[in-house]
Amino acid sequence: MKKLVLQLLTGLLIIGALLVGMKIWFLPKFVYKRNARSAEKVVTSVSSKGKSEEDGYETYTFEEASKKFTVDQSLLLVNKDHTISSDYPADIVEYKDTGVLMNSCIIDSYAKLSKAVMDETGDKLFVMSSYRSYDDQQRVLEEEGPEIAALPGTSEHQTGLALDVYISEYAGAGFIQCDAGIFVNEHCYDYGFIIRYPYGGEDITGFEYEPWHIRYVGLPHSKIIEESGCLFEDYAELFEVGEYSEYDGYLIGRMPKDEIKIPKDSKDVVISEDGLGYVFVTIKTEAK
Secondary structure (H helix, E strand, O other): OHHHHHHHHHHHHHHHHHHHHHHHHOOOOOOOOOOOOOHHHOOEEEOOOOOOHHHOEEEEOHHHHHHHOEEEOOOOOOOOOOOOOOOOOOOEEEOOOOOOEEEOOOHHHHHHHHHHHHHHHOOOOEEEEOOOOHHHHHHHHHHHOOOOOOOOOOOHHHHOOEEEEEEOOEOHHHHHHOHHHHHHHHHHHHHOEEEOOOOOOHHHHOOOOOOOEEEEOOOOHHHHHHHHOOOHHHHHHHOOEOOEEEEOOEEEEEEEOOOEEEEOOOOOEEEEEOOOOEEEEEEEOOOO
16 A cells, blocks of 8 residues: 555656646746846936937927838737727738738737747747737637736727737647747847747736747847846836937837937837837847
């Protein structure tokens, strides 16, 4: 009898070790690393506070800047604490005549990510879910329940910036068990996307790890988020309002909407509201 019990315990320990090993195997570098690195080690501050037109800056209101520079929705924070209205004007277009609706700022970057997945793994990447209207999100909530689905107004799917992706035979939680899933989780940052709900961030995001759910934030922001180890909820805190920071050929500023300072003669400028009352200004200063 003792021998049988010992054998059972040994078997359970072996199974447990295998499960832990599998869990570790499928958790590469996309584990949430809160405060793993300080902001100073990722971006370099370039002071612009108090500087005026004489110092090489021009100041705009959001409305004025919108008429001169590119404006997109890529850095809008949406969650249970920062909601959007039922009539939020998401900039939605169809992806390559596929019937898949996405935010217009995603199109080119998703095409590049999809091609990279095919080139690197031989698998075709599909989109299971993309843009949802407020009413669509309400239906999803009723079907799946609040434990799984976000409340209407709190879902990034309503912006068209979030995609649930998969390949044949590997969807949902199983997506990370294939080469394509691992590639997406490890390299989506190179294409302007992040794993929006990484392993270990549940207490802050409110969602368990979702290896299939990618969110577009654009370059270089996706790389900064990956390198700093922060969640998107924390991202704005890396930048002091009214100042610019440098990162890998980009200038990034977080500005008040009524006082957006932009260096004179800047050409490649993108402005995006952050959902917290400010805007991000992203300026490419070097050709990539």
